[in-house]
Amino acid sequence: MQLKERRNVTQFPASVSKLNHGLTVIHQYIPATPVVVADIWVKAGASAEPPQWQGMAHFLEHMIFKGSRQIKPGMFDEAIENLGGVTNAATSHDYAHFFLTTATAYLSESLPYLAEILLQAAIPDQEFYRERDVVLEELRYSYDDPDWVGFQVLCESLYQYHPYGKSVLGDEEHLLSHTPNQMRCFHGTYYQPQNMTVVIVGGVKEDQALSLVEQSFSQFNVPSECPSSLIEAEPPLIETRRNLLYVPRLESSRLMMGWIGPGVDNLEDAVGLDLLSVLLGGGRCSRLVRELREDKQLVHHIDSSFSLQRDSSLFTINGIMGGENLERVENIICNRLHQLQTTPLTQEELVRCQRLLCHDYIFSTETPGQLAGLYGYYQTIADQAELSLFYPKIIQQLTPIDLQRLANQYLCPERYAITIMQPC
16 A cells, blocks of 8 residues: 555544545544445635636536446446445535445445546536536526525625635526536546545544555546636725615515634634634524524524635624614624623633533534544645644633634624615
């Protein structure tokens, strides 16, 4: 077996190896389970697309399952299902990943199928144009979802330079202009070993897993070079950016507010903002839920969330309410953010939020699939799977003064993007 390097990190339960051609392999043996998950992560998300190829990464995710020269359309699904396995995939701005769950005994039969369609995707012309209609229908269906539309408008307003402002699905004009050869070029450029991580978690031992990965992921296409994509850093907001949408058949008004946070290279601050999102809108005891929904009954629903990304992460507050309450609710939210900046939260609130997040982390690492996703995610966006262990440690070390600093640095009540949706 040809290993270029191997990382052994104290307390990290998985091994991280790199094969000679550059493919990263992460493995964790769980002897108690008869199941194994193979999760293949590729640094080929929407951010990698050239501007004129918007939607290509997600479209390619669809086309991967159309097979290779050896595996004709439909054969992959039939083979995996006959072995009792389950497969799926997802694409974001930072990555695409393809995962397979199967009984341990069938991994040696099923993983080569997945590797074949990933590395040797044929992208047949006829299937390309047929599947494009499916992707276009998915895009049109999304436009019927007011929450999706509002979120896209919010992202476009926040990210005016970075690709995060563009939809992963692309748009109809660009999708109709794509060609099979362009997609083959995108695939040949990014589906190469140095851009890929294979995660194997479950009831298979390391030597067997590494041997199987080395055999299955040995034949890559000849590298291509598609047009370059320029990723610009998003400058800080210096204003409040407002968008008002009137949406047919909308029953209640919606308010979406967003702020730009740090990327994964500043994980400590990012984790702190995750805790602030729980403090503000995570559960019935959070500040905004308690005040706006339970006490004043100004909203039907309100929540807050933080999405960690490779570059500029996203902090949002979302509410559903009657239109007559929109201005008042926005003002209260801004006042509560100002309060975070001037008054440290109590030790009792801090402990509650720490407990919630640490327990949520434990619950999210119970299955092989969850672990494989966690390791692959951090390896792909941060080049370091071991960072997945740091989350609960950072949470426990946060202090009220730390959180006050983060509120001042990232959650300005005078500078944010807001999308308001009202019924026509």
